[in-house]
Amino acid sequence: MRAVTALYRKYRPQSFDDVVGQEAIVRTLRNAIEHDQVRQAYLFAGPRGTGKTSLARILAKALNCAAARGPTTTPDTTCHVCQAIASGTSLDVVEMDAASQRGIDDIREIRERVVLQPVEGRYKVYILDEAHQLTDAAWNALLKLIEEPPPHLLFVFCTTDFSKVIPTVRSRCQTFVFQRPRLGELVALLRRVADGEGIQAPDAALSLIARSAHGSFRDAVSTLDQLAAATNGVVDPQSVLQLVGAVEEEALLRLCDMIVDRDTAGALLFVEELAEQGQDLGGFVVHLLEHLRHLILVQHLGHVPESLPVTEETKDALREQANQLPEPTVLRLIDLLAVAVDDARQGGDPRLPLELAIVKVTRPHADLSRESLAHRVELLESRLGVPQAAHADPPPPEPPAPPTAQPIAEPVAGEKPVPDVAFEQVADAWLRSIVEAVRERSIPVASLLAEARPTELAGDTLVIEFPPGADFHRRQVSEPQNLGLLRDALYEVTGKKLAVVLAAGASAESAVAVQDERLSEEDVISLLKDTLDAREVEKGDG
Numbered sequence: 416m417r418a419v420t421a422l423y424r425k426y427r428p429q430s431f432d433d434v435v436g437q438e439a440i441v442r443t444l445r446n447a448i449e450h451d452q453v454r455q456a457y458l459f460a461g462p463r464g465t466g467k468t469s470l471a472r473i474l475a476k477a478l479n480c481a482a483a484r485g486p487t488t489t490p491d492t493t494c495h496v497c498q499a500i501a502s503g504t505s506l507d508v509v510e511m512d513a514a515s516q517r518g519i520d521d522i523r524e525i526r527e528r529v530v531l532q533p534v535e536g537r538y539k540v541y542i543l544d545e546a547h548q549l550t551d552a553a554w555n556a557l558l559k560l561i562e563e564p565p566p567h568l569l570f571v572f573c574t575t576d577f578s579k580v581i582p583t584v585r586s587r588c589q590t591f592v593f594q595r596p597r598l599g600e601l602v603a604l605l606r607r608v609a610d611g612e613g614i615q616a617p618d619a620a621l622s623l624i625a626r627s628a629h630g631s632f633r634d635a636v637s638t639l640d641q642l643a644a645a646t647n648g649v650v651d652p653q654s655v656l657q658l659v660g661a662v663e664e665e666a667l668l669r670l671c672d673m674i675v676d677r678d679t680a681g682a683l684l685f686v687e688e689l690a691e692q693g694q695d696l697g698g699f700v701v702h703l704l705e706h707l708r709h710l711i712l713v714q715h716l717g718h719v720p721e722s723l724p725v726t727e728e729t730k731d732a733l734r735e736q737a738n739q740l741p742e743p744t745v746l747r748l749i750d751l752l753a754v755a756v757d758d759a760r761q762g763g764d765p766r767l768p769l770e771l772a773i774v775k776v777t778r779p780h781a782d783l784s785r786e787s788l789a790h791r792v793e794l795l796e797s798r799l800g801v802p803q804a805a806h807a808d809p810p811p812p813e814p815p816a817p818p819t820a821q822p823i824a825e826p827v828a829g830e831k832p833v834p835d836v837a838f839e840q841v842a843d844a845w846l847r848s849i850v851e852a853v854r855e856r857s858i859p860v861a862s863l864l865a866e867a868r869p870t871e872l873a874g875d876t877l878v879i880e881f882p883p884g885a886d887f888h889r890r891q892v893s894e895p896q897n898l899g900l901l902r903d904a905l906y907e908v909t910g911k912k913l914a915v916v917l918a919a920g921a922s923a924e925s926a927v928a929v930q931d932e933r934l935s936e937e938d939v940i941s942l943l944k945d946t947l948d949a950r951e952v953e954k955g956d957g
Contacts, residue, residue: 448487464630626724735884755772898915
């Protein structure tokens with residue numbers, strides 16, 4: 416019986432065009448080959464499974480391809496030289512595992528061989544994988560060879576730990592740092608492999624596999640290979656969850672929705688369901704922490720960064736949840752879940768720490784620790800800081816002279832000309848000019864304002880309304896320094912000092928009506944009771 420080639424080896428990139436996710440590195444190497452500026456020592460650093468050794472082999476093919484009479488940027492990959500390099504049998508391309516060949520004797524052997532001319536190609540290429548594991552003595556023995564190599568010699572050092580490569584070597588190499596691929600790039604690769612092998616797998620299953628790989632091409636394709644063997648070529652999301660312990664995005668969103676609703680019982684029952692389904696709760700906690708990190712980023716950036724490994728369908732739900740879950744609760748939950756992660760790493764059961772974290776954030780009054788009290792005070796401050804329907808700011812201070820204000824009426828002698836601004840002008844200039852003017856001062860604040868829209872200009876008061884569910888963004892903009900940036904931008908564009916009302920999903924009329932409203936004493940007492948579990952005490956009570 417003949418062994419079947421693993422899919423990650425079968426679909427290993429064979430040319431520069433096949434490389435995914437490392438466009439800048441490929442472009443630099445191609446330019447070096449085209450302009451005859453190939454260096455004689457390269458250092459490829461980056462996480463495992465991102466294509467370092469594969470790209471080193473491609474570079475060796477480009478330099479030695481027999482069919483194209485290399486060096487060439489387009490090795491044909493089918494000539495006997497390219498085939499030998501791909502299979503690891505080339506006499507001119509030597510691959511060494513520095514994890515096992517790390518001593519000075521191994522390096523001396525290299526020094527004895529490099530004086531020999533290449534057998535077939537123009538270059539003799541040495542690829543040292545896991546190069547950071549070489550001993551200092553081995554590096555020092557290589558140093559002179561790296562610094563003054565024969566013209567036919569080229570080194571490619573591949574490492575997953577760049578910091579352990581000694582500085583004297585790093586300074587003599589051209590270094591390329593490989594990046595983890597994005598989720599979409601991994602899914603596209605998996606789709607190509609699945610179609611090429613006749614594996615039936617929906618995009619949802621491939622997305623779960625890609626997320627479980629944590630940015631490793633090799634791990635992603637190996638997991639698909641294993642799943643295809645286990646399921647006879649029919650891979651569904653449930654089989655992925657069972658095999659690799661991945662967590663559906665829907666499960667993370669569902670649990671956080673329960674925390675938003677303070678549904679303690681529902682959240683605990685959901686954890687029970689996950690445990691009964693055989694879900695690895697330690698892995699679930701790790702994915703939940705990653706989800707909470709995403710919420711923090713969205714809360715402070717105002718949008719979902721393209722770099723986040725989430726599907727397009729999840730982005731809207733993530734944005735909505737970031738506006739619903741208070742920031743103090745997110746931070747408190749992260750602190751509590753760190754205990755569950757530590758327990759899982761030490762072989763313990765993370766279930767109880769996970770359940771305790773859920774109880775403490777959904778029922779903060781049940782936790783008497785100082786951390787819990789600080790969390791409840793933060794929640795109270797966030798609620799007291801901005802009224803529920805809208806927030807208004809006082810008239811802005813006198814800003815610098817307007818740059819291009821165009822008065823319509825004749826100004827009174829001795830007064831500055833005041834332009835007449837129509838609401839249509841402000842609405843038309845909102846994204847094109849006003850938000851852009853804010854962006855010049857602060858990109859995060861501009862991102863928060865991108866979701867809002869002006870709804871009415873009543874006298875000198877502009878009402879800006881945020882969509883439902885964007886209350887967090889509205890509160891961020893209502894901070895004095897952020898509100899000042901918005902007022903300055905309005906003045907720069909319109910030439911008029913405008914008061915601003917920030918409405919949270921309310922109509923313009925109601926927003927104007929409450930622009931000077933303050934929380935009543937009853938409202939404050941109600942918030943204190945709800946957040947701090949306080950109670951009223953009559954005068955004279957002990």
